[in-house]
Amino acid sequence: MKTVVASVGIRVAVVESQVLFAKALCGIFADDDAFVVVGDYRTPAIDTLGLAEPDLVVIDLDGQPVDVARTLGTCLEAAPKARVCVLSMHLSPEMMQRCLTAGAEAYIVKDISPPELLRAVKTVAEGQSYVDPRVAGGLLRRRSQSNGKPDIMELSAREAEVLKLIAEGLANKQISARLHLSEKTVKNHVSRIFSKLNISARTQAAVHAIRAGIV
Template sequence: MTVIRVLLADDQRVVREGLALVLGLLPDVEVVGAAGDGAEAVELAVRLRPDIVLMDLRMPRCDGVEATRRLRQRAPEVRVVVLTTYSDDRSMLEALRAGAKGYLTKEAGGEEIRAALQRVLDDGAALDPAVQHHVLNALTQPPPVKADELLTPREVEVLRLIAAGLSNGEIAARLFISEGTVKSHVNHLLAKIGGRDRAQAVAYAYRNGLAPGE
């Protein structure tokens, strides 16, 4: 019988201890360690080399997605199965893109977790039925349009200067165009990004790497 060596990562001590107790009752699962945050999980996984890290998403210092990403670089043979209370599209997709091989909610019981661990160990994938529809939703959504594909080069210039805190008059002087032209560019780019005002334009610039210094 192959024993699955598991490392637990959750910032709540009661959850870690509860999981260790439940998994410890299974004959083919061995809990080799427990971490209270993502950074500790990575260090322990690199040192202990478990088969699988059972990873929470919301943790201090380093969350589960970033920890999964670091593990893929530092210990690619260690698989990650997310075990979390979050089953929304964004959390799930971020985890899977970071390299997680499974995604379970904390409503899963011991046998469900064990079965998921075994599937992942066998190079499969394990998705809780409660989150499978999120995968389908994500696959049917069109990919987001990149900022440099959505906006003209001049609109990108104007957006960068807005994010830098310049007024329309200052932008006009910087780009050697009229203030009326600047206003036109601002109105066009706001319409394209679905923004109502300059604050939302600044937020868009930061999200898309168009802010000063990025």
């Protein structure tokens, strides 16, 4: 488990698509001595985010591309030592699940006050996870209803598309041609699908797709 030691302040990078909201977020962290704001970005660009060497990346998903796994994957690729806290306006267990599956350590809904945000983010810096308690209940209910089985809803739209083509018997090269993606990108999607569905073979993926009714 990654734990942030706040000897000279927790290094926070903010990713916020709207300039005024970015100023608000940076101000909230700058006003607390526990934090040092080391970056303020509109998108999670790999080169710049990595240079900032943040302990925490606080990203507002509203305004970012809809592919949550790709967006958070970019954050983690750019700053592999950082813990990622997601901000969102969606009180949605599905969205929270997607974020956690993609590697986020926190899912924070933006109808909370600045002091509540600071408490949540400090929890994450101490090595724990944080999820909005109103959403966590829904997630637990879903998990309970599915008896702990992996959920197809955890896949992004693109991953579901790739899964459908796997189930149709296409190889990675054919999928890449069909979706106009590089073969490497398709391989990454397939790896993430296997990880999310907790499977290790394409035939198992096909079974999941058929059961979920996407083919």
